[in-house]
Amino acid sequence: MFGDLVYLDNSAATRLDERVLEAMRPYFLETYAVATSQFGYSAGIESREALEGARESIAARLGAKREEFLFTSGSTESSNMALKGVALALGEKKGRHIITTKIEDFPVLYSARSLGRRGFEITYLDVDETGRLDLDQLRDAIQAETILVSVQAANQEIATLQDIESIAKICQERDALFHTDATHTFPRLPLNVGEVPVDLVTVASHLIHGPKGVGGLYVRERTPLTKWMDGGFQEFNLRAGAENIPGAVGFAKAVELVTLEETSRLRDMRDRLTERLLGIPHARLNGHPSLRLPHNTNVSFRFVEGESILLHLDMRGFAVSTGSACFSRSLEASHVIMGIGGNHEQAHGSVRFTFGRFNTMDDVDAVAGAITEVIEKLREISPLGKDE
Amino acid sequence: MTQLPYTETVMEHFKNPQNVGRIENPDAKSVEGSPSCGDMVALYLLVDEDTQTITDIKFESYGCASNIATGSIITELAKGRTLEKAKDITWKEATEALGGLPPIKTHCSILAVDGLRAAIENYEEKHGLVKERVPTTKNVVVKRLKRVMNPIVGLDLVRTKLVDDIEVEDGVVRVEIKLAEDHQFAPNIREEIHEKLDHLWDVEKVVVTYEA
Incomplete structure (x- = not known):
């Protein structure tokens, strides 16, 4: 591969684990049919079972229900979907205020910026010199019009963890939805959506020795989220497009191996x-x-x-x-x-x-x-x- | 073998830079820095007073590979030249001697070229060779903006027609650039414009505006 390279950039990309590759292989060469409905042909049903099995095991790791976990093309898409999906769903109904931090990774930061240009009001909260968010500052920033708070679980560069549990509780008390980008923590650090009242969670496969181009979004039941990738009815009619079944299977395997x-x-x-x-x-x-x-x-x-x-x-x-x-x-x-x-x-x-x-x-x-x-x-x- | 963005010559100068270090009691020195990129170059000269020739030159760099490599090549080019001839060394000449630089990196390399000119000016000032202070006019601004690089193509702002309008009035310089405010390179270009104009003796304020 890279000969004697000592690779220390695992927060950018990781080498695929061979066991992940082995788990994915049959879904390229044998079970390659599209995931059909239960009334489809048997090869399609087999594909669907693989997809749903992968979904179930990743959802379980989050303490979520199967139908609360959507596969996406990676954390960039997941975070775009969370911010823009909530903005579309609640912008007219509840308000146009979104809160995030100054140190988010680009998918959240630039989704917020792009919404800011479309009439949403964005508050970018400061963090202290260690990268931690001040919870009182967050509490004060939430208004009646605040529809979403997005705070990362851990920072992509300086690694600082945020107190996701407390932030989630504050958002719940103040009636704002809460999204966290857990790209860098999942599934290494525990996050159980049964205990932490978070509404949306971005996760990805490429930093845990899984394939690139696969990620997921946890969406708590009944969270208002407008579909913006239009097409077919895949992913509970929230994200259109033929499912990446080898990717989903590989992601599930990668999660299992952590x-x-x-x-x-x-x-x-x-x-x-x-x-x-x-x-x-x-x-x-x-x-x-x-x-x-x-x-x-x-x-x-x-x-x-x-x-x-x-x-x-x-x-x-x-x-x-x-x-x-x-x-x-x-x-x-x-x-x-x-x-x-x-x-x-x-x-x-x-x-x-x-x-x-x-x-x-x-x-x-x-x-x-x-x-x-x-x-x-x-x-x-x-x-x-x-x-x- | 992977293709690095730098030529072999650049890498050679980066790995083994020539004329690195300080000259104690130099005849002239300069320190040029870019607040936006953070790079910095210091240059030291020894000049033969009779022949006005650069007999020794050294540089120090707090910068990236292009910055180090340009410092190295420019000191090689300048050594042994007369001050007048050394002044003629352009950024283009330096980059060509390096076999080229990636467009996005030109702004790091121009620092060393500016450093050489500044060191020569420093010598001229010390030896009473400077002319009168020139007032900042539109032409002066254009000339200075020719030293701000457009990182998209690696040529200057003026030549790449990114400067839409320039106004100079009562110490206020207004520069309108033909880029949207949220363009990838807009903040970088703004910083560099400030760096080139802010310190001019009769300029009180520099305002950079963007395309609507």
Whole structure:
């Protein structure tokens, strides 16, 4: 595959697990019929059973009913569907106010922005310097016209977890629907919709060693949601389009393979790397020190730039990510780092390391050694930091 | 082998940059920085006073690969030239020497070129070689905007016709750019325009407006 590549960008994409591939294979080559109604031909019924089996097992992991879980093409679609679907359903009936945070991932952030241009009022809540949302601030922001609150379960870059349970309860008390983007937590961190009164949950397969292009949206029973992908009557008539059955089966398998033991192994790697990185002078951890994703370390190194770090690491066989403006497609510094009160400098030298199933402690030591060298080399070139 | 967006020459200069470091007691120096991108370049010159030739030049970079590579190539190009000849080094010449840069990266590389000019100006100021302060006119603004890159194509704003209108009145410069406010690169371009105009001695305020 990538030879000796040490892949530490598992919050961007993950390597497929072979067991997932094996589970998917028959649905490409044998049971490839469309999922038909119960009155269809037998091959179609078999497809439908596979689809519904996958649905049932993922829904169970969320504590949801089978018919509350829809398959989508990924978390981008799920979040678009949640925000725009609720906006369409309630914009005329209840109100046009939506609340979210400044550090959401792009699907939520830009769905909100796009609704903002179509006559909806959007409140973007601040977070503190660790990335946590202030619950009192949220409580105060909810008005009678607020139709939806969307707050991520964990941040894509700095890993900070939000108190989803409390947020859900506040929204319930104040009669606003609550959506959470759980792309980075599901199913590693528990979320039971039987206990947490959340109405909509975005989940995806591509970060848990499942296939890309598959995700899901949990929709609590009787949640007002207007269909906007028009066509056939698939997915309880909420999302048209021939079902991606191999994808759904692969997603279910990927969910099944995520275990507590594995998560604890990822956490050990994360902690060891964090410790080693913070041993480098002028390094600081981004995000919350303890309330964070088990597989993410994000550190800013002063006086050096992220794309340069990334390229040097690439030459040494490591794949990581950075919040530097030079690396982004819009040439803007990470909105997350800026959102936690960071400056350009903090974003400029930020590096994200995310672990997955196929990483080992050897990878941790290897990347810690490599980045120590790279930072040293780049600081020699840098005009900054020498007079201190 | 995967195709990286950078040429082999760029990668060579990035991996092993030439003329890196500081000159103690330089004859001139400059520090150019971009608040939007965050990149920064420092340049140090030693100049032979009789021949007005750059005898030594070093740079430091707090920046990305293009920034480091351009710093490296531009110091190579400038070393041994007279100040007048060194002033003629353009961004285009530097990029060509590197075998080209991706369009989106041009703004990081132009910093080093600006840095060289600024260092030369610094020398001229110190040695009483500067002319009078030029008032900021529309032409001056156009000239400065030619140093703001349009990241879509990697050419400047003026040449790519992104500048719709310029007004200069009572220290206020208004620049209208032909992009929607929510365009992917709009915030970046706005920052760069500010960077090129804000510090001009007779400019009090710079206002960037977008296409309706």
